[in-house]
Amino acid sequence: xxxxxxxxxxxxxxxxxxxxxxxxxxxxxxxxxxxxxxxxxxxxxxxxxxxxxxxxxxxxxxxxxxxxxxxxxxxxxxxxxxxxxxxxxxxxxxxxxxxxxxxxxxxxxxxxxxxxxxxxxxxxxxxxxxxxxxxxxxxxxxxxxxxxxxxxxxxxxxxxxxxxxxxxxxxxxxxxxxxxxxxxxxxxxxxxxxxxxxxxxxxxxxxxxxxxxxxxxxxxxxxxxxxxxxxxxxxxxxxxxxxxxxxxxxxxxxxxxxxxxxxxxxxxxxxxxxxxxxxxxxxxxxxxxxxxxxxxxxxxxxxxxxxxxxxxxxxxxxxxxxxxxxxxxxxxxxxxxxxxxxxxxxxxxxxxxxxxxxxxxxxxxxxxxxxxxxxxxxxxxxxxxxxxxxxxxxxxxxxxxxxxxxxxx
Amino acid sequence: xxxxxxxxxxxxxxxxxxxxxxxxxxxxxxxxxxxxxxxxxxxxxxxxxxxxxxxxxxxxxxxxxxxxxxxxxxxxxxxxxxxxxxxxxxxxxxxxxxxxxxxxxxxxxxxxxxxxxxxxxxxxxxxxxxxxxxxxxxxxxxxxxxxxxxxxxxxxxxxxxxxxxxxxxxxxxxxxxxxxxxxxxxxxxxxxxxxxxxxxxxxxxxxxxxxxxxxxxxxxxxxxxxxxxxxxxxxxxxxxxxxxxxxxxxxxxxxxxxxxxxxxxxxxxxxxxxxxxxxxxxxxxxxxxxxxxxxxxxxxxxxxxxxxxxxxxxxxxxxxxxxxxxxxxxxxxxxxxxxxxxxxxxxxxxxxxxxxxxxxxxxxxxxxxxxxxxxxxxxxxxxxxxxxxxxxxxxxxxxxxxxxxxxxxxxxxxxxxxxxxxxxxxxxxxxxxxxxxxxxxxxxxxxxxxxxxxxxxxxxxxxxxxxxxxxxxxxxxxxxxxxxxxxxxxxxxxxxxxxxxxxxxxxxxxxxxxxxxxxxxxxxxxxxxxxxxxxxxxxxxxxxxxxxxxxxxxxxxxxxxxxxxxxxxxxxxxxxxxx
Numbered sequence: 001x002x003x004x005x006x007x008x009x010x011x012x013x014x015x016x017x018x019x020x021x022x023x024x025x026x027x028x029x030x031x032x033x034x035x036x037x038x039x040x041x042x043x044x045x046x047x048x049x050x051x052x053x054x055x056x057x058x059x060x061x062x063x064x065x066x067x068x069x070x071x072x073x074x075x076x077x078x079x080x081x082x083x084x085x086x087x088x089x090x091x092x093x094x095x096x097x098x099x100x101x102x103x104x105x106x107x108x109x110x111x112x113x114x115x116x117x118x119x120x121x122x123x124x125x126x127x128x129x130x131x132x133x134x135x136x137x138x139x140x141x142x143x144x145x146x147x148x149x150x151x152x153x154x155x156x157x158x159x160x161x162x163x164x165x166x167x168x169x170x171x172x173x174x175x176x177x178x179x180x181x182x183x184x185x186x187x188x189x190x191x192x193x194x195x196x197x198x199x200x201x202x203x204x205x206x207x208x209x210x211x212x213x214x215x216x217x218x219x220x221x222x223x224x225x226x227x228x229x230x231x232x233x234x235x236x237x238x239x240x241x242x243x244x245x246x247x248x249x250x251x252x253x254x255x256x257x258x259x260x261x262x263x264x265x266x267x268x269x270x271x272x273x274x275x276x277x278x279x280x281x282x283x284x285x286x287x288x289x290x291x292x293x294x295x296x297x298x299x300x301x302x303x304x305x306x307x308x309x310x311x312x313x314x315x316x317x318x319x320x321x322x323x324x325x326x327x328x329x330x331x332x333x334x335x336x337x338x339x340x341x342x343x344x345x346x347x348x349x350x351x352x353x354x355x356x357x358x359x360x361x362x363x364x365x366x367x368x369x370x371x372x373x374x375x376x377x378x379x380x381x382x383x384x385x386x387x388x389x390x391x392x393x394x395x396x397x398x399x400x401x402x403x404x405x406x407x408x409x
Numbered sequence: 410x411x412x413x414x415x416x417x418x419x420x421x422x423x424x425x426x427x428x429x430x431x432x433x434x435x436x437x438x439x440x441x442x443x444x445x446x447x448x449x450x451x452x453x454x455x456x457x458x459x460x461x462x463x464x465x466x467x468x469x470x471x472x473x474x475x476x477x478x479x480x481x482x483x484x485x486x487x488x489x490x491x492x493x494x495x496x497x498x499x500x501x502x503x504x505x506x507x508x509x510x511x512x513x514x515x516x517x518x519x520x521x522x523x524x525x526x527x528x529x530x531x532x533x534x535x536x537x538x539x540x541x542x543x544x545x546x547x548x549x550x551x552x553x554x555x556x557x558x559x560x561x562x563x564x565x566x567x568x569x570x571x572x573x574x575x576x577x578x579x580x581x582x583x584x585x586x587x588x589x590x591x592x593x594x595x596x597x598x599x600x601x602x603x604x605x606x607x608x609x610x611x612x613x614x615x616x617x618x619x620x621x622x623x624x625x626x627x628x629x630x631x632x633x634x635x636x637x638x639x640x641x642x643x644x645x646x647x648x649x650x651x652x653x654x655x656x657x658x659x660x661x662x663x664x665x666x667x668x669x670x671x672x673x674x675x676x677x678x679x680x681x682x683x684x685x686x687x688x689x690x691x692x693x694x695x696x697x698x699x700x701x702x703x704x705x706x707x708x709x710x711x712x713x714x715x716x717x718x719x720x721x722x723x724x725x726x727x728x729x730x731x732x733x734x735x736x737x738x739x740x741x742x743x744x745x746x747x748x749x750x751x752x753x754x755x756x757x758x759x760x761x762x763x764x765x766x767x768x769x770x771x772x773x774x775x776x777x778x779x780x781x782x783x784x785x786x787x788x789x790x791x792x793x794x795x796x797x798x799x800x801x802x803x804x805x806x807x808x809x810x811x812x813x814x815x816x817x818x819x820x821x822x823x824x825x826x827x828x829x830x831x832x833x834x835x836x837x838x839x840x841x842x843x844x845x846x847x848x849x850x851x852x853x854x855x856x857x858x859x860x861x862x863x864x865x866x867x868x869x870x871x872x873x874x875x876x877x878x879x880x881x882x883x884x885x886x887x888x889x890x891x892x893x894x895x896x897x898x899x900x901x902x903x904x905x906x907x908x909x910x911x912x913x914x915x916x917x918x919x920x921x922x923x924x925x926x927x928x929x930x931x932x933x934x935x936x937x938x939x940x941x942x943x944x945x946x947x948x949x950x951x952x953x954x955x956x957x958x959x960x961x962x963x964x965x966x967x968x969x970x971x972x973x974x975x976x977x978x979x980x981x982x983x984x985x986x987x988x
Contacts, residue, residue, distance in 0.1 A: 073959070254449060257447045279442075281446040282583060283450045283740070284450065284584065284585055286447060287742050322584065324826065324830040325830040325831075325833060394834075396510055396515040396519070398519060
């Protein structure tokens, strides 16, 4: 049927167009395409400079991953076209990481021996390869060391068919440029480490006040209602075990809810019937992984606003909804609320008088660290109008895996 | 058929779906009891939800239609649809859950740490989703056409609008309850009338269907053809014709057709006498019902055998790659629950698939003329009226119509949520990725198959679904199986395998559906691509991975450990083993 045929062809074309647009949209326009629009291409010298800079810029991104085999393989190709040599190889301190061009089979071993020599002296050198094969074009080799913050990392070896001072100079300069890129890579790594350390420092800030208050509340039950005091102590033990655990940065929503239950049981012991909690949790999102202790501070905040700073009954609503590839968590209270301007300053990291809402900036920062800036807290509030905090958590994010709590003691 | 009853049933199903979807959560899960609120979805509820989402128009209407058309060989469809879960259970279910992936692209990224593989899987998820949505909308069109005589595209439009609106408005919040409800609704809608029909059949003297011989008309039957048809008559056939047969106009004359082929023009009225054999059809132009199923009824046994293997491979291996099935495993709390869920699904789906065969066999006895008009998919819907009749027949017909609509709604909404989720996450630019943007992704996910369903007609629903299975089996099955069970898979290997295996299956499917394939063996090969495209996908993926061994992702060992170790073991890593 032609109708069916046309419709399917249209669908196929739509899919292809989508794919193409998608691929193009994610790829920056090649430099050549952009330059091609201008008729004035510069003098030959300028053009050569542009070409060199462009090749160098292509070699830079892989090197930013550090001196690994994968990075070396990608970079070696670019670097060889930059130097215009017969063959080029990148080594670390012990072995050849990548070889671009001919001759890898019989030159590799000799190169490694030479590299050890270069790394000892720390200077570049140009040597005859003494290759016996008549058809092998690799007659001369330039060895240039690659340095990082902690000394020699490896070497760049450029092979030519004859001795050339130009090649020595060029290879040394390129090696220096590569060294700079590798230093940047180290910088990147230390920045990542710093970020991880920050996440570690941010996690698990249980308020000491809460511990004192809970113990005091339990103490008040010891004589009047020993059974209840015992239950509360067990809740307290479970809560602290969860909060002080040391493995894993992530947990599941189900476990986080369990910890909130314990927290509310302890808070309820202090405030009695004034605390009313409503839960509305879609069971589909219970397995969602999220940063450890990222809801508990929000609930603590709600309790504080609703109970400590006000005298009426406190209603807290905790809701978790399924929204496609994300889970939508909201925590709402009917407490004293807050001036939005003040809240903005608190979230921006300013220390504003008192400790009102210490938990919020911490949670906000952690969520942004893990999921990106689009996933920060959304707070709706006003003075005397209660507060509603919304958290969006993607159901999947690479590297986010919940560490389930050990079962039993 | 009584329109009022049927329309009431359809409306009731739509309303019930929307209400359970919107209010189910509020009613069942608003509590102050943490124990109730943090109860995860149990294997039984989740299994009912998976089955509810999975049993589509193809299962509810299509299988009975194909059995009517072509006999018991078509029972490989329900066998394959069910056995797919066996493969899923053994090879994929628990590791997929443990990977923490929500969609299949998530799994690709988690396993291979590569954005490129992720993007290509996105294309295939969307492609498979659209191929699967298309027959759902067409089936809805057919159902509404039979019920009310509305044009073909109306039903598809109604389902598309209801589903898009429900998904976009966030009305599918308690989707697990909705889908579980739909499963039981579908089972009831098919089971209850089946009892009445079997009773009517027994009361009729329990005649036997001759499934390998041509069907015969049991009573005086009038058929009006909707399109040009070429009839093959095995033995001389006497019938009354009003219209054009073999280029000669007749007006109510009695004609005897000799054995052989005869051209019959559209809008011709044929009256058959009781006991005469039902001629086989062969539409004169373009793609029609039987040229689709041609390989299976073809004269050469080789074609038939090949097509059967194609069907078996596609359905056995394709289930794991269906976007709406994979997404549901995320709801299980851990790998063991995912496995248990799959086991229950096997039971639920297996029980359901006993029924369409009954309808198909009864349809061949009591409604054989459907094979002539190309509406064989309607067999399930017209049987109660034919066999039981009266108010009871109308009521049973209404129940079946409601069940059929439940099938369209549940599968279509599951697919729309899955496709829209992928569009929202991977195709929309990062800045626009807010919750409200999900609302725009839903219509986008539905628009293409809707356009396709309006333009393309007359493809048996079960066959069209089989094509989606073939693409899924050639692309995602290698990715999942090799990704879970082989350390050596590399990102370039995965990309190459997805593109060759899935791409070849997709182009074969599109070429067949566009009518570009020449007749004969080439057509058979293209119409049932799984036999060659699945091995092609596996071999390419493994071969390219072996050739690019240096590109094995650095975290492979850790990832595979997480996929295969039970969660409570993984929570106690050996000393120094964590991070």
